[in-house]
Amino acid sequence: MKKISRLALGLAGLVGLAAITGVQAEEAKTPVAGGTLNMIAQPEPPILMVGLNTQGPTLYVGGQIYQSLLTYGTGLEVLPSLAKAWDVSEDGLTYTFTLQDNVKWHDGQPFTAEDVVFTADKFLREAHPRWRYIANTYVESIASPAPGKVVFQLKKPFSAFLYAFELSSFPVVPKHIYEGTDYRTNPANQTPIGTGPFKLEEWKRGSYIHLVKNEDYWKPGQPYLDELYFRIIPDAASRAVAFEKGAVDVLRGGDVEGFAVRRLAKLDGVETTTAGWEMYSPVVFLQMNTRKAPLDEKRVRQAVMHALDREFIVKNVFFGLGKPATSPVASTTRFHSQDVAAYPFDMAKAKALLDEAGVKPAEHTVRLMPIPYGSQWDRLAEYVKQQVEQLGFKVSIQGVDPGGWSQALSEWDFDMTFNFTYQYGDPALGVARHYLSANIIKGTPFGNNQGYSNPKVDELLLAGASAVSAEDAAKAYAEAQKILTEEVALGWLYEMHNVTISREKVRNLVTTGIGLNEAMDEVWLAQ
Missing domain, CATH: 3.90.76.10 (Dipeptide-binding Protein; Domain 1)
Structure with missing residues (x-):
């Protein structure tokens, strides 16, 4: 596979993603067999069966067990x-x-x-x-x-x-x-069987997930590594210390705080890259349950958007590792349109919209459920709570673990929550699923959970997916984006940028557009 350059965070990195400047080419050496690679699963995944759960930690570990075509x-x-x-x-x-x-x-x-x-x-x-x-x-x-x-x-x-x-x-x-079983309760979900380069050896809950080399792997001579450990370290500061002391070899986006990314990237013998997210280009959004008053009124959703300073969120909550989102389609992917409804930070406009809608905020309590992926998401929840309360609503934060978050979202038992969508290279795959009426289905946290429904949007999204020419697809997707942003089908916050940090000894770590979710059959450790 094609090798990629690794990016280093320089001194200019104190302002965020713009910091990633230097380029260091990986030396061409013959891979060495053997060794243990230590990583982090944050948070601890509820399950490793990728077919039933596509949360980030499940993909990270499960990507070594399962494979696709x-x-x-x-x-x-x-x-x-x-x-x-x-x-x-x-x-x-x-x-x-x-x-x-x-x-x-x-x-x-x-x-x-x-x-x-x-x-x-x-x-x-x-x-x-x-x-x-x-x-x-x-x-x-x-x-x-x-x-x-x-x-x-x-x-x-x-x-x-x-x-x-x-x-x-x-x-x-x-x-x-x-075959012939209840897929969701099959005992094999706890002892996953795949075709990947590594297989599950032991899962000590709360401590680590241990994978070992698949000796019968279909690529001759691979994988090079003997074993992988995914350490479970709940505290962000402790995860940073683990890397600094050499107990962990790799940190992926979200493993440590943004300020720690800047510090750890400057250590001797450390490399960084933002590559490996091209397929996903994640967009973070505030999901508002449109089935429940007052969020069923689009002017209330518009008011919430005007009450949120997305520049502040990127710079101060996520330390500059991203850019404000303006549309359901990431600016880095095909068919992104700039002809959309805009929501600049404007508290006066937000309150005027509530008055126009005849909504009395003091009469409503909104439950806000943070995504349980670390303290930065908790800070985001505190910020959103503060801003929505300034509109006059009462807001209660409901903390849950990953399994509880997934279940509540899957069962539509929420008022507001956060999520981020992977684009998967095309709006038909990563974007449309959140807005199509046909995808309002209980049982998954990654569908149209907010209950948004608009027949015209359905028609446009289907037209974009079936278009023969790129021009026709672009036209359909542009019109859909205009309607979706005007109706605030979701509250788009920012386009996420992730930095992978690793020891120099770790070779061939990121080789494809799915990055650390890729099978690590070509990864090896330099002596």
Whole structure:
């Protein structure tokens, strides 16, 4: 795979992301086998089964256990994974995948095309909101006409289809373990079986997750590392100390506070990069439950947006590691439009909107549920609470653990919460799922949980996904963005920038556009 340069944080880094300046090319050396890589799982994931949970920590650890058909480069080019080749018909309706040879599951059973068919047509169609939508809307049939071949026949063109096979969107699961079972209660969810370079050895809750080398991995001679440890360290300051003292080799975005990123990046023998997020380009938003008064009134949602200073949030809560968001589509991805409703920080405008709506804030108590990913999110909650209370509302903060947050959001039991959406290279995959009426489905925290519904937006999003030309797609997505921002379907806050910090000895750590969620079969430790 293509190697990437690593970026260093310089002295100018005291202002945030603009700090990432220096470039240091990785030395070309022959990989050395052996060794242990220590990382952090923050917060501790509720489960490692990627097909049932796509929260960040689950993907980070589960990405070493499960694999998909494809992966994607830092330029979003399509690359092989469990599929070694693929072919698309001229009419864009038939996608044929040729699978890798001699792949085995961690329990020794052979990986076959039937596993892929089962994953796509049964497991993910039931358990995965993004794939369910894609399969139900676009896929006519999924079959294996010959050993090692899988054919997806589409009902109509879907230009984003080749981007639908990233790990969190399409983790292939073993048919022999899940067929005929209740997927969500299957005991294998606690002892995951995948095809990846590492397999679960031990999970000591509250302490570490230990993965060991898959000796039967399908890439000869790989992985190079013997074992991976994902340390569970709840306190951000302690995580920074663990890295500084050498107990941890890698920090990903969110593992430590923004001010600690600047300090740790200056240590001798340390490298940093912002690469590895190209596929995701995460956008952070405030999610307001539109089923509940007074948030069912768009002018109230507009008032909340005017009450939030997004520049302040980026600079002071997240230490400059991002930029204010203006749209559901990240400015770094295709089809972003600037022709949208704007919400500059304006408390007077916010209060005027509430008066116009006839809403008396003092009569309402709003429950705000922070995403449980660390103290910076708690600070964000405190800031939002302060600003919304200035409008006259009563606000109560409800702290939950990752499992509780996921369950509450999945069951629509919230007033306001935070989340961030991965773009997945195309609005049809990472953006539309949060706004399509058809995706108002209980059971997942990553769908249209706020209950937003607008038939015109549905029509535009579907038109963008099915467009034959990029121009037609851009037109449809631009109109959709204009409506979504005017109606405040979500409260977009900022585009997240993540910095990965690692020891110089860690080689080939970030090689693709999915970064640290990529299978670490090529990672090795220099002596």
